[in-house]
Amino acid sequence: MAAVNLLSSKRKKMATREFDSLPDDCWEYVLLKLLNNENDGVDDSNHCLKTPSVVSKQLLSISNRFVYSFTLIYNPSSLTRIFQRFPNLTSLDLSGFQGVNLNTLFSQIPRSVSLNLTSLNISNHPTFPALGLQTILKKNKSILTSLICSHVGNLKYDDMTFITDSFPFLQDLDISFPKERRIGNYYNDSYNNALKVLLTQKLSKLCKVNLSGNIYVNDSLFFQLCMNCEFLQEVVMSKCPSITYAGIASAICQRLSLTSLSVANFEEPSERKNVTSCFIDSLASLTSLTCLDLSFSCITDSMLDSLAHLQFFL
Amino acid sequence: MRKLVLQGCSQYTHTGISYFLSMCRSLQHLDLQNTKFLNDQHFNTLCPFLGDLVSINVSNCDKLTSLAFFALLRNCPLLTEIRMESTKIGKGSITSADWVVYYQVKSLFLACNSRLKDEHMNIFSFMFPNMQLLDLSSCHFISCKGIGIVLKRCCKITHFNIAFHPEPKLIWTNFEASKLEVLNLSHTRVGDEELYMIPKSFPRLLHLNLEHCHDVTEKGVWLVVENCIHLREINLHCCYKVSADIVAKMILLRPSLRKIIAPPDFRARDYDKKLLYEQCLVC
Numbered sequence: 001m002a003a004v005n006l007l008s009s010k011r012k013k014m015a016t017r018e019f020d021s022l023p024d025d026c027w028e029y030v031l032l033k034l035l036n037n038e039n040d041g042v043d044d045s046n047h048c049l050k051t052p053s054v055v056s057k058q059l060l061s062i063s064n065r066f067v068y069s070f071t072l073i074y075n076p077s078s079l080t081r082i083f084q085r086f087p088n089l090t091s092l093d094l095s096g097f098q099g100v101n102l103n104t105l106f107s108q109i110p111r112s113v114s115l116n117l118t119s120l121n122i123s124n125h126p127t128f129p130a131l132g133l134q135t136i137l138k139k140n141k142s143i144l145t146s147l148i149c150s151h152v153g154n155l156k157y158d159d160m161t162f163i164t165d166s167f168p169f170l171q172d173l174d175i176s177f178p179k180e181r182r183i184g185n186y187y188n189d190s191y192n193n194a195l196k197v198l199l200t201q202k203l204s205k206l207c208k209v210n211l212s213g214n215i216y217v218n219d220s221l222f223f224q225l226c227m228n229c230e231f232l233q234e235v236v237m238s239k240c241p242s243i244t245y246a247g248i249a250s251a252i253c254q255r256l257s258l259t260s261l262s263v264a265n266f267e268e269p270s271e272r273k274n275v276t277s278c279f280i281d282s283l284a285s286l287t288s289l290t291c292l293d294l295s296f297s298c299i300t301d302s303m304l305d306s307l308a309h310l311q312f313f314l
Numbered sequence: 315m316r317k318l319v320l321q322g323c324s325q326y327t328h329t330g331i332s333y334f335l336s337m338c339r340s341l342q343h344l345d346l347q348n349t350k351f352l353n354d355q356h357f358n359t360l361c362p363f364l365g366d367l368v369s370i371n372v373s374n375c376d377k378l379t380s381l382a383f384f385a386l387l388r389n390c391p392l393l394t395e396i397r398m399e400s401t402k403i404g405k406g407s408i409t410s411a412d413w414v415v416y417y418q419v420k421s422l423f424l425a426c427n428s429r430l431k432d433e434h435m436n437i438f439s440f441m442f443p444n445m446q447l448l449d450l451s452s453c454h455f456i457s458c459k460g461i462g463i464v465l466k467r468c469c470k471i472t473h474f475n476i477a478f479h480p481e482p483k484l485i486w487t488n489f490e491a492s493k494l495e496v497l498n499l500s501h502t503r504v505g506d507e508e509l510y511m512i513p514k515s516f517p518r519l520l521h522l523n524l525e526h527c528h529d530v531t532e533k534g535v536w537l538v539v540e541n542c543i544h545l546r547e548i549n550l551h552c553c554y555k556v557s558a559d560i561v562a563k564m565i566l567l568r569p570s571l572r573k574i575i576a577p578p579d580f581r582a583r584d585y586d587k588k589l590l591y592e593q594c595l596v597c
Contacts, residue, residue: 073572073573073595074572074573074594074595098595098597099595260317262319264319264321289315290315290316290317291315291316291317291318291319291343292315292317292318292319293317293318293319293321293345294319294320294323295319295320295321295322295323295345296321296322296323297323297324298323298324298325299320299323299324299325299326299330300325300326300330301325301326301327301329301330301333302330303326303330304326304330304331304333304334305330305333305334307334308333308334308336308337308338309337
């Protein structure tokens with residue numbers, strides 16, 4: 001029995017030696033093939049790295065290089081280990097994170113660690129982690145281009161200024177469904193003005209923006225947004241009670257390169273019925289429009305007709 | 315135009331949408347959820363315009379039957395995802411001409427279809443050999459036999475949902491769905507007997523949802539955790555017969571576990587917190 005064991009362990013050693021003799025870039029190529037082949041399923045690409053990563057230490061470290069995005073649900077120790085393990089991590093999703101406060105989580109990252117984050121999701125948290133983001137900002141070598149803060153509680157004026165001042169190169173911003181506390185009219189006005197000035201003038205690189213569920217988003221803000229953001233392509237504005245179809249119509253004429261527009265679910269029943277032919281005509285002027293969401297609105301046959309006509313002649 | 319979403323829109327009729335689709339034939343994603351006027355006849359006339367379609371949502375279009383489903387399959391050679399929840403699919407006869415294999419179909423969301431029966435499952439399992447996701451939650455008239463047939467034949471299924479299944483004994487035997495990763499048995503009447511079969515039938519299980527399974531005890535759960543060696547997530551919310559002690563034991567036994575939704579009486583003890591809950595989220 002002992003002899004057999006010895007033999008098999010010898011074989012194992014030989015096998016590992018052969019493994020080791022292959023240089024890293026060969027293995028990288030193999031893994032890349034594997035990823036490309038398996039990546040048509042329902043699940044994400046990190047999934048199929050699991051099996052090769054348990055083969056050897058070398059393969060573990062190589063497969064770690066292929067992890068570009070990571071969803072963290074829980075990690076009471078620290079984020080550091082994740083950044084050390086995956087050197088090419090560019091996208092971090094903390095939308096389902098539970099445990100410590102995000103400010104605490106980010107501040108635990110030691111100075112020596114440098115990050116390469118380009119995309120960050122901090123949705124569904126009770127407060128906006130401005131302090132934590134400051135530490136991220138200091139350590140990040142790359143430029144953050146995508147910030148998703150959907151359903152973030154208590155998104156304040158200061159937070160908006162922080163976003164616009166700290167991440168001027170944002171291409172993708174989601175501030176949908178803020179759970180704000182209403183403190184007087186003055187406060188609302190200043191927030192509204194801030195949104196207009198900051199969002200539209202400072203974030204001029206925006207391509208993709210989600211403003212759903214923001215009561216402050218009105219016609220003039222959207223107009224400014226379309227005017228100033230020359231790269232704007234995708235806009236989602238469902239459940240924005242202060243916006244009108246007429247407003248959208250005049251705004252989108254300023255930015256004809258829009259590819260995706262979602263204006264669903266007006267809460268005001270009167271506005272729901274007000275889908276105007278003027279709005280539909282302006283939609284038709286968007287020559288690159290590939291995605292249109294008009295859920296929960298009143299669309300008549302003649303509107304569909306004119307939309308179809310204009311689509312057809314493009 | 316590649317994607318059009320008209321969920322719950324009112325006022326337009328079949329004429330309008332038909333004209334639009336006839337003019338705009340490159341549509342890949344179409345969402346007509348809650349379009350109450352849509353019936354089989356209407357839908358049949360729309361399908362020929364949908365040759366490029368990849369995914370469709372016609373949930374809550376409660377006049378659509380099997381005829382619409384098959385018309386869709388016949389006309390859309392690229393279709394991979396169909397959402398047809400709360401419809402009348404299952405009604406209407408299926409002819410032998412409809413028995414065609416559709417290799418491209420990967421996801422079927424068919425929840426709340428009370429006309430679906432075992433015979434349909436039998437046919438579907440032949441028609442969609444590459445199916446990866448099947449949602450049959452609240453389909454009350456499919457028995458465990460029908461479920462067994464699908465899981466046995468469609469060996470590429472990774473996600474399976476039969477939540478709210480009313481049958482008292484959901485026993486499946488003698489097959490192995492070796493790729494199944496996500497199984498939702500919430501709000502069913504499964505007991506320990508069924509759980510004993512899980513490791514054998516689904517050796518690669520990653521997520522198991524047993525929410526509101528009132529007959530499950532810690533014995534059955536323990537067996538699953540002991541034998542499903544890849545298990546990452548288990549939901550025991552409102553499993554009243556599962557004792558809370560099992561949480562700590564599960565984490566010790568199965569280091570792959572990352573998230574546990576604990577049974578009702580669970581209280582984390584301080585001295586466990588440091589040791590156990592570092593590696594696994596318990597909530």
